[in-house]
Amino acid sequence: MNATNIQLDAAGNLKHLLTVEGLSRELLTAILDQAEGFTGVTQQAVKKVPLCRGKVIANLFFETSTRTRTTFELAAKRLSADVLNLNIAASSTSKGETLLDTLHNLEAMHVDMFVVRHSASGAAHFIAEQAAPHVSVINAGDGRHAHPTQGLLDMFTIRRHKGGFEHLRVAIVGDILHSRVARSQIAALNTLGAAEIRVIGPRTLIPDAAESLGVRVCHDLREGVRDADVVIMLRLQRERMSGALLPSAHEYYQLYGLTEERLSTARPDAIVMHPGPINRGVEMDSQVADGPRSVILEQVSNGIAIRMAVIAMCIGTQNLRGLGAEATYDV
């Protein structure tokens, strides 16, 4: 029944990565450390290690994505795995049957890992529950629920710049309500012991129960970024820019768009992050996006190392099968 236990084998090793919630600080730190080790690989002349040779990883994308799918693919290839890319049109009636049928067909092809993106919250949990015991599932984004590798790569980027999390004030700005990225960041920051997490946006984009996630809610951008060490801007989906959630992209930018001037109350060494792709002139000014405090492109590079670390860990857990670690695992 528990949402988080399903991610670990009986010995506490990472078997699936579905959400950051329920993972210990030690495990998160181990993933970040492992990713640190993999950053060297990308700078070698031969950008490959043989950790996942002979393994088949299927990228199962029910929602379109360029960045996440590409970095997952690169990560898998650098680990020497064979990669299948399946883009399943979101328009097709993605009913449970179709999803299950797809899953079982791929299992019949002896796939070892599914990397799943889906528009419905809980999709990765569902697939992990239904998948054969030897298969690992990595959530590459499910609805509004979680995007754990994005959350982890952001933690990796923050740690590289700030050294640790204990004294950090982090401001997350924008559409918290619909953001799986924000949920994963918040869970990771809380587990890693950040001093304060603030979410900033108009009430229409902040869930009523936001504080139950362990954040402070703020509706004013200047107040929200004051003395912040890290400012994370979230992407505002185009369809939310009009209608009853927001009056216009223009007013949103006036109130919540990040400019150098508005950033002036943050700490002088504050970094600015964005999961991409950026709507320039909506979430932030180009001057900020391309400015000295922006680490946005680093986030993309770090995404490869984090995804290598997560894939390698889950495949490593599979390799432990038969050595006793899985003996009491109840599927």
Next chain:
Amino acid sequence: MMFDSMKISIRNGRLIDPASGIDREADLHCADGKVLAIGAAPAGFQPDRTLDARGLVVCPGLVDLSARLREPGDEQKATIASETRAAAAAGITTLCCPPDTKPIIDSPAVAQLVHQISARHGLARVLPAGAITRGLDGGQITEMAALKEAGCPVLSQGDRPIRNAQVLLRALEYASTFGLTLFLQPLDADLSEGGCAHQGAVSTRLGLPGIPEAAETVAVARALALAEQTGARIHFRGLSSARGAELLVEARRRGIRASGDCAIHQLFLTEDNLHGFNSNCHLLPPLRTVADRQSLRVAVAEGAIQALCSDHQPHDADAKQAPFPETIPGISALETLLPLALCLVAEGMLDLPTAIARLTTGPAEVLRPDLGRLTPGGNADVCVFDPAETWVLSPETLVSHGHNTPFLGMEFKGRVRWTLLGGRMVFERS
């Protein structure tokens, strides 16, 4: 008819009939499908069969205000035969089925079809709710007088709300011309659109699109205002929030002709059961907070909510085999209606006669007041259960074709032994 009406005496049981206030050890005698006498048998009465109910409870057959039988149209999920068999095994003798079958029960022909099929199997009294609007489209009202004539005692929209207040107002006026009660699911169409969980801490954490409490209170307040305006009789089918129940209580105090029920699982499950994306807890209205559950329990105990129902929604396995938001809401619930009510008694929320009242006279008053009681001369619909028998709900013990219940594996105390429908034995546990 599968079983013939016999002369039956049920001896030595604890007879509970909330309608007459009887709660004592008494014999019950039935003949010609009717209750003949309570207590001493009439002189010369020779029963064909005598049931020894020592240690058992004898009460009116249960009346369930909302059970989907899936026929016509969704026979891959369940049929009238399969679900009335499950009802009989659960002590339920009267079922009101919502009109959202395929085709929709918006014409006398479909209502008659449901009557014919259920009469052929003869396992439960099935009373179809006629549609309020044609095709449940929320626009054109149905031929309500003809539906009443065809055996629809109430009208309903199932779970498809009427967005247009003018249409609802006219429907109330027209229905009240013929003394018909409207069953309304209190869920505002716009405020609930796209949602699949109570808007609160759990939906925030799981990233599930929320349905705010206001989706219920807005719908309740709107319907109450229109009921007050028209003087028509309404019944809220499936309250889920403390505030929704409060609005009903206030309105009744002011004399508005409104009543309400809630699905019994709302008194046990909460939003916390959604952790792990348990699709068997995907319900409409959604499971709400612990505080809501407690308020609903109190409202049931005090009678502000006069009926408990199963809100039975049997599904095939595929309906629940998908990511949570894409699963179809509902629980297969006939066979947990009485057992869960007995849990409330065991927990001290209700005494046994009150629990039985919420399953018999309470719903019958809304649906058909002559049912849900053991009155000499009235229908011999009887449920006899053993309050001490313990058993575990499992796919093997379920009679319903729907196995979609979050209560699988739970141990219950209290189990039906015999069910009589119009004096005929429709269920007997061997």
